[in-house]
Amino acid sequence: MYVVLQGAKRIILGSRQIDYHGGELVLMGVDLPALVEITEATEETPYLAVELAIDRQVLGELVAQVPPRPLTRVQAVGVYSLPPSAICATLRLLQLMESPDDARILAQGVKREILYRILNSDGRDGLLQMVRAEQTLASIGQVTDWMHDHLDAPIAVEDIASRAEMSVSTFYRAFKEATGTTPAQYHKMLRLHEARRLVALRSRSMASISEAVGYASPAQFSRDYKRAFGSAPIHDAKSFNYR
Structure with missing residues (x-):
């Protein structure tokens, strides 16, 4: 809180x-x-x-x-x-x-x-x-922690639902209630936030950043990044200010 x-x-x-x-x-x-x-x-x-x-x-x-x-x-x-x-x-x-x-x-x-x-x-x-949702939130928390640690891995709802020890329908509903978004959307935003951090560091190429956060296509990565943050990653790499 x-x-x-x-x-x-x-x-x-x-x-x-x-x-x-x-x-x-x-x-x-x-x-x-x-x-x-x-x-x-x-x-x-x-x-x-x-x-x-x-x-x-x-x-x-x-x-x-x-x-x-x-x-x-x-x-x-x-x-x-x-x-x-x-x-x-x-x-x-x-x-x-x-x-x-x-x-x-x-x-x-x-x-x-x-x-x-x-x-x-x-x-x-x-x-x-x-x-009242303590056990459910704990299970969802375990799944989101796993997502944080596996940004470059594809996810399937069936697999992460089993990690939470829930049926797919129960897990999907509980995840959306707890986070306000779907598991796929949540994982995508985790990837994009990590990508933005790497862009700000300017220590990798755009292709390397794209691969590090699980994108097979740098072009798709650039489109999703711009949709999320309002500007392309290459533009952000040039515009971030450093002291």
Whole structure:
């Protein structure tokens, strides 16, 4: 989860555009290949946010202690209003960075408080979704980790569904609910994001980058890259600025 304290950011996830600002919470169940840009920041008031990994065991314990209520359907990326109490707790967590000894004793308790405050706010449904879908999200996470490590390998839904120990239809539906996209589209975006990183490094030829991320055709690679990022890889290689 991301506690946004100041400024604004935009995520472009396939055809979906998600904007969020200071005073809002962003929840993601799995890692997502997305374009991200800061849309509001100045030198005097930079973009500030805190990324916190969710301890699912602590979250489960807290959920068991709060009154139940119907769960509404949530998307792969959820944006919610932050209660002032959660912002205050987050600031206290940041202050602990100045005192490692205090942090060792107090940080886990403050993180627990942040989760509790969010469970009593608009972000409750997003957190409950994570608890109820814990095993599914863990299985999807294993598959996305495998995809990260095998960018140059072709994927078949049947094979990756077996990795998640699900039927093809169940896996396909669960994957799309967790990530907002299909397995093939997810894998393609992983490839293209890695390609853009390699283009920025300018340490390889375009043909070598294309092959490294699993494209048999450099021409198809260039078309997909331009469709995803708005400019051809050769153009980006020339335009990236270096100090």
